[in-house]
Amino acid sequence: MYVEITSKGINITTTDVIGFSKPIDMSPIKDGSGNVSYYQRLTNTDQRAEHWLQRLGAALANYLREYSNIVISKENEVLVDFPEGYVLYQHNKEYKGSAKTRHDRYLFGAYKFRSPKEFEPHLIWLVSGRVNSCECLYCGSGSKGYNKGKRGELTEEKIINTRSKKKLRDEVETNGMESENINKPKFAKTLYRRGEVVMVNLNATGNEQHIKLIRYAADDNDIPILYWPGVILETRKVPITDNISDDTTSINSDDYNVVYKAYYKIHLLELSDIVQVDRKSLLPWLVCRVEIPEGFNKNEELEPNVKTYVRAIDRVNKISHTYTPVCSYKHREAKDSSEKLRLQKYNAILLGTEMIYRNDYIRLTPVDVNEKYNNGQKVPEYLLISNIYQHSTKGIQFTGAGLLRGMLYKGHSKRRTLSDYEWITVNEPGSEYTIDLQDIAGRFYVLFPNLMEKIDWTSPKKLDERFIILGVKWK
Ligand SMILES: [Zn+2]
Numbered sequence: 001m002y003v004e005i006t007s008k009g010i011n012i013t014t015t016d017v018i019g020f021s022k023p024i025d026m027s028p029i030k031d032g033s034g035n036v037s038y039y040q041r042l043t044n045t046d047q048r049a050e051h052w053l054q055r056l057g058a059a060l061a062n063y064l065r066e067y068s069n070i071v072i073s074k075e076n077e078v079l080v081d082f083p084e085g086y087v088l089y090q091h092n093k094e095y096k097g098s099a100k101t102r103h104d105r106y107l108f109g110a111y112k113f114r115s116p117k118e119f120e121p122h123l124i125w126l127v128s129g130r131v132n133s134c135e136c137l138y139c140g141s142g143s144k145g146y147n148k149g150k151r152g153e154l155t156e157e158k159i160i161n162t163r164s165k166k167k168l169r170d171e172v173e174t175n176g177m178e179s180e181n182i183n184k185p186k187f188a189k190t191l192y193r194r195g196e197v198v199m200v201n202l203n204a205t206g207n208e209q210h211i212k213l214i215r216y217a218a219d220d221n222d223i224p225i226l227y228w229p230g231v232i233l234e235t236r237k238v239p240i241t242d243n244i245s246d247d248t249t250s251i252n253s254d255d256y257n258v259v260y261k262a263y264y265k266i267h268l269l270e271l272s273d274i275v276q277v278d279r280k281s282l283l284p285w286l287v288c289r290v291e292i293p294e295g296f297n298k299n300e301e302l303e304p305n306v307k308t309y310v311r312a313i314d315r316v317n318k319i320s321h322t323y324t325p326v327c328s329y330k331h332r333e334a335k336d337s338s339e340k341l342r343l344q345k346y347n348a349i350l351l352g353t354e355m356i357y358r359n360d361y362i363r364l365t366p367v368d369v370n371e372k373y374n375n376g377q378k379v380p381e382y383l384l385i386s387n388i389y390q391h392s393t394k395g396i397q398f399t400g401a402g403l404l405r406g407m408l409y410k411g412h413s414k415r416r417t418l419s420d421y422e423w424i425t426v427n428e429p430g431s432e433y434t435i436d437l438q439d440i441a442g443r444f445y446v447l448f449p450n451l452m453e454k455i456d457w458t459s460p461k462k463l464d465e466r467f468i469i470l471g472v473k474w475k
Pocket of ligand 1 (some may be wrong): 121122125134135136137139199
């Protein structure tokens with residue numbers, strides 16, 4: 001292990017960077033819309049850098065305790081410094097004519113790492129002498145072997161012998177969605193995401209007209225209306241003071257001590273009304289999916305409002321069966337010529353009404369009881385996605401850790417999070433599952449842990465086609 005335990009913490013004694021890394025352009029840049037952005041170097045005594053050093057120190061300490069006999073006390077669970085050549089920068093963006101700003105921190109080194117969590121696997125690979133292949137997002141994770149594509153089979157990770165020092169250029173193709181959410185999945189901490197279809201409580205929009213749309217069903221063949229479908233156009237996190245804090249607020253993982261409340265700007269389908277609501281007024285479509293009774297569409301005597309609602313629901317049902325990969329980047333070609341893999345990788349995919357990112361915990365299609373074991377190994381119920389890609393013959397596939405959800409820990413926080421549950425990894429260390437699109441059921445919501453709904457994703461659509469189906473103007 002390339003570490004040294006000092007009285008001040010953990011010292012990293014190796015590096016994979018020559019010289020030191022910095023952004024290509026440090027001076028302020030003005031974009032076409034007049035927004036100004038610039039990088040700022042953060043020193044290690046800066047509170048924001050300290051946060052990174054603490055997070056990395058804690059993760060590394062856990063690793064060392066498990067895989068070495070190095071003794072580390074609780075107080076020493078911090079990095080003295082980043083590995084040589086690694087420097088933390090803050091990217092600031094000021095929007096023209098608006099008080100809105102963005103501040104994103106990046107660790108520049110062998111790659112541009114976007115969070116302590118993202119750098120963690122690379123750091124561990126570094127200190128452990130670079131023996132196995134690195135599991136970080138940027139190193140060789142694309143060079144997985146292949147399997148027969150059957151759900152639940154393990155993919156052995158191949159060790160790359162000729163590790164190229166060359167950085168993988170992420171040729172980000174934003175598909176016109178320059179959303180912070182899509183470009184930086186890891187920072188998208190709002191519960192619902194831009195581009196998703198959700199159900200909006202008509203009592204909560206603050207619009208009198210919407211309350212008039214609410215109706216109760218006369219009988220089993222009638223349609224009640226309380227929630228109306230809409231597309232999230234924008235998510236916004238607003239820092240708030242403690243005294244208005246409620247359980248819709250959250251603490252941003254990278255900006256500790258600051259409490260945020262998320263607001264969603266939503267276009268209600270068929271109504272062309274845009275509303276702004278918080279999380280409590282929303283439900284995932286799969287939680288309150290509406291079925292329109294057969295023959296209802298043809299009923300000419302329906303009230304106009306109900307007709308509009310039926311049309312809106314119809315749009316959602318159409319979108320439910322589509323999928324749209326977003327934010328692709330080119331990856332090097334696989335060496336294995338017999339397989340002829342040419343991987344098109346994605347950072348995110350819209351699956352029906354939901355947006356799924358890399359590093360998400362997602363639900364897998366439930367299997368029946370006699371399939372619970374495969375070759376004596378438990379079949380995972382969830383996948384922690386590490387990659388989303390287009391396979392040349394097998395279509396969209398996902399790789400990642402296969403998980404089972406264990407018990408709910410007691411004394412959870414006022415807002416439940418993923419870490420309130422015990423997650424049991426099914427696969428062996430160093431291997432991953434490969435899952436086909438058809439075996440993905442949807443997002444896992446901590447608020448709806450027992451959601452089992454699943455839709456078949458059969459129809460690939462481009463992003464603009466998707467918004468045409470929804471009847472929403474996008475940018
Ligand atoms: Zn790496």
